[in-house]
Amino acid sequence: MSAAGAVKPEPTTKGVVPFLKIPKDGQPYLAGSKCTKCGEVVVGSRNTCGKCGAREGVEAVKLGTTGKLYNFTIVHRNFPGVPVPFISAIVDIDGGGTLKGNLLGVDPKPEAIKFDMPVNIVIKPVPQKDKEGNSYLSYFFEPQSS
Amino acid sequence: MANDVYVVGTDMIKFGRFPERTVPELGAQAALMALDDCGLTIQDMQAVYSGNLYEASGGVGQRILREIGQTGVPVVNVANACATGATAFREGWMAIKAGVYDIVLCVGTEQMGAGLLGGGGGGKGIPTEGLLGSGTMPSVFAHVGLEHTRKYGTTFEQFAKVSVKNHHHSTLNPKAMYQKETPLEEVMGAEMISYPNTKLMCSVNVDGSAAAVLCSEKKAKELGLMGRAVRVRSSALTSDPYTSRNIAMMDFNAVTRLAAKTAYEMAGLGPDDVDLIELHDCFATAEIVHYENLGIAKEGEAGSLIDSGATALGGRIPVNVSGGLLSKGHPLGATGIANIYEVTTHLRGEAGNRQVEGAKIGLTHVVGAGSACAVHILEKA
Numbered sequence: 001m002s003a004a005g006a007v008k009p010e011p012t013t014k015g016v017v018p019f020l021k022i023p024k025d026g027q028p029y030l031a032g033s034k035c036t037k038c039g040e041v042v043v044g045s046r047n048t049c050g051k052c053g054a055r056e057g058v059e060a061v062k063l064g065t066t067g068k069l070y071n072f073t074i075v076h077r078n079f080p081g082v083p084v085p086f087i088s089a090i091v092d093i094d095g096g097g098t099l100k101g102n103l104l105g106v107d108p109k110p111e112a113i114k115f116d117m118p119v120n121i122v123i124k125p126v127p128q129k130d131k132e133g134n135s136y137l138s139y140f141f142e143p144q145s146s
Numbered sequence: 147m148a149n150d151v152y153v154v155g156t157d158m159i160k161f162g163r164f165p166e167r168t169v170p171e172l173g174a175q176a177a178l179m180a181l182d183d184c185g186l187t188i189q190d191m192q193a194v195y196s197g198n199l200y201e202a203s204g205g206v207g208q209r210i211l212r213e214i215g216q217t218g219v220p221v222v223n224v225a226n227a228c229a230t231g232a233t234a235f236r237e238g239w240m241a242i243k244a245g246v247y248d249i250v251l252c253v254g255t256e257q258m259g260a261g262l263l264g265g266g267g268g269g270k271g272i273p274t275e276g277l278l279g280s281g282t283m284p285s286v287f288a289h290v291g292l293e294h295t296r297k298y299g300t301t302f303e304q305f306a307k308v309s310v311k312n313h314h315h316s317t318l319n320p321k322a323m324y325q326k327e328t329p330l331e332e333v334m335g336a337e338m339i340s341y342p343n344t345k346l347m348c349s350v351n352v353d354g355s356a357a358a359v360l361c362s363e364k365k366a367k368e369l370g371l372m373g374r375a376v377r378v379r380s381s382a383l384t385s386d387p388y389t390s391r392n393i394a395m396m397d398f399n400a401v402t403r404l405a406a407k408t409a410y411e412m413a414g415l416g417p418d419d420v421d422l423i424e425l426h427d428c429f430a431t432a433e434i435v436h437y438e439n440l441g442i443a444k445e446g447e448a449g450s451l452i453d454s455g456a457t458a459l460g461g462r463i464p465v466n467v468s469g470g471l472l473s474k475g476h477p478l479g480a481t482g483i484a485n486i487y488e489v490t491t492h493l494r495g496e497a498g499n500r501q502v503e504g505a506k507i508g509l510t511h512v513v514g515a516g517s518a519c520a521v522h523i524l525e526k527a
Contacts, residue, residue: 016274043393051388071296071395073288074341075280079265088279088340090289090395098394100279110341115296128272136272 011133013125019044020123020137028123028137030063032097041096064095066144069117074108089141091119103141118144151242152366152375152527154249155184156487158356160321161475164257165353169201172355173255174213176480180251180357184371188215191359192247197224197234197254198479206255225479227514228426229383230254231356232482236381236520238360248365253357254484256477260351264515280340284348284429286515288340289395291431295342298446300434302342306333307452308430309347309472315459316469318500323352323475333430347430352475356483358490372527376490379507379523380412386517398432401519402439402511409509409521410441417441420523421505422492423463424485426512427470437465440511440521459500467492467500482520485510493526 015022019031034041035049036057043063048055071090078084089103103119106112119141126138157179164172173196181187188211196207202225211221226233231254238252265275265282275281294300310330316322328346336344366372384405389397410416417440425440427433437448442463451457457465468474468488471481489508491497506526513519 014271016271016277040390042390051390070391071289071293073280073285073292074338075276075282075285076338076340077262077284077345078276078280078282079262082276084276086276086280088285088289090279090391092391098391100281100394102277102279110302126272126277128277130272134271138277 009132011135013135013137016126016136016138020139022137030121030139032061032063034059034061034096043097043099063097064093065121067091067093067099067119067121067141069103069113069115069119069141070098071115072103072113074110087113091121091141093121099139101139101141105142120144148363149243149245150363151239151378152361152363153358153378153486153490153524154361154366154371154375155180155186155359156357156490157183158321158480158484158487159354161323161352161354161477163353167353169198169206169255169257170209170213172257172353173198173206173210173253176255176355176357177210177214177251177253180359184359186359188217188251191217191219191249191251193220193222193238193241193250195222195224195234195238195250195252197230197482198256199225199227199230200256200258210253226518227516228428228478229482229512229514229518229520230479231484232510232512232520232522233383233518235358235483235486235522236383239378239381242360242362248362250360251357252360252483253355254480254482255355256479257353258351258477263351282340283515284343285340286396287429287431288343290398290435291342291429293395294431294435294448298449300449302334303330304449304452305342305430305434306330306344306347308427308433309333311452311458312427312466312470312472313346315467315500316473318459319469319474322469322473323350324469324473343429343431347472349428349471349476350473352477354475354477354480354484356480356487358483358486374494375527376493377525377527379415379525380409382408382412382521384408384519396515396517398513398517399435399439401517402436402513405519405521406440409523413523415507415523420463420507420509422467422489422502423465423509423511424468424470424488425465427466427472428476430472433465433470436511440509459502464502467502482510482512485512486522486524489524493524
């Protein structure tokens, strides 16, 4: 067993988080879970419901592609190599679930950002690659044109 | 009551940066100071509870005993986010409450680097900080503050006033990292880290340690230590109950409210009975929301509470007269016990020129990401 003998997998395109799914045929989407007992929808995969504790009836669902800005902050200082300023946004997804992500297309100033502004949740490629050369898709928030 | 538990000795080192010292050395210093405070030795202790986060797998409690006396007693090492020190204290309290021991030593220690906390990824794939929003602690607590703004219109200036107040308090505390006034313009004009938290609205990463000797009533009487003893009226520890946004936006409110409710009920007291509070002002935004979470302000009135001056020394309910995490500093595993030290010192009437006059009941609060919250209510015995 030597590293030299290992077959290196071909670089591929992955989701930046496990719940960003890239089906072989069809559009990438964000995956969530819905409890059929209490109705709660959460981001990501769950076997049991964190709200009511149900061990059965938690179903995989596709999360919505629109939402509303619940909260934000404007990040001016971050780790070296992370471009600033950027808007860290909390978005309530229409249909259930809440996400944190970057809000694009809005001036990073408090007066330009409105609570409850409707946003689209868009999935697109990012320039960063991992050590194995894999490419990534990430999700972003963009204001809906009024 | 016969099964009450008392703080009979407590102390903390002056918080600062001590890169040339080790974690056990720092812990040992506070442990010996707390033992000296009640005139006892490590030979008198029946168990040791040690809180430390960054060397959680490193047997810090046992290494402290190598510095101060290896008596062979049980040592429990505790890690529980920013509630680490308070959890170690609570473990000691529970053991005495259960009647297993009569007297124990609780010590919290931390040695920290400078810089941003949080924001780390899982190590797989590509880093998500700055791509999926921000997970740094200044950002996480900026979200906490702006949620209050969203609900009640709380302003940047109101958040900033918390830092002005706590930095002012620290000028009266020789054990604080800083003793420096920071006027409002200076706080608001400091480097913006994550809006609305400027650099002066972020707690200071420091090295520090604090310790407390806990004792049963029977033993305290036997040792003649009731004179300066402070009774633990209640001890509450919570994890985060389910709330719908908690994964995306950490919810420090529900976990704190549950701990506060539990602690008030156990003590048979309410927020109006409390004379001073040391709460978890890891960021200026946090102190504002905890006014409501701990019940000293009505819903939506935390902004006007800071405006009124009620939480400053000399006000109706002084908060963080030690200088708080903002200016005293926040050595994670030590903070919970340092809060106990501060409140105990006031209840004993020994807080010098920052003394909250006539203090009979005090409350301590810490809350850590993940989440863990501890509330203790202490009473002059």
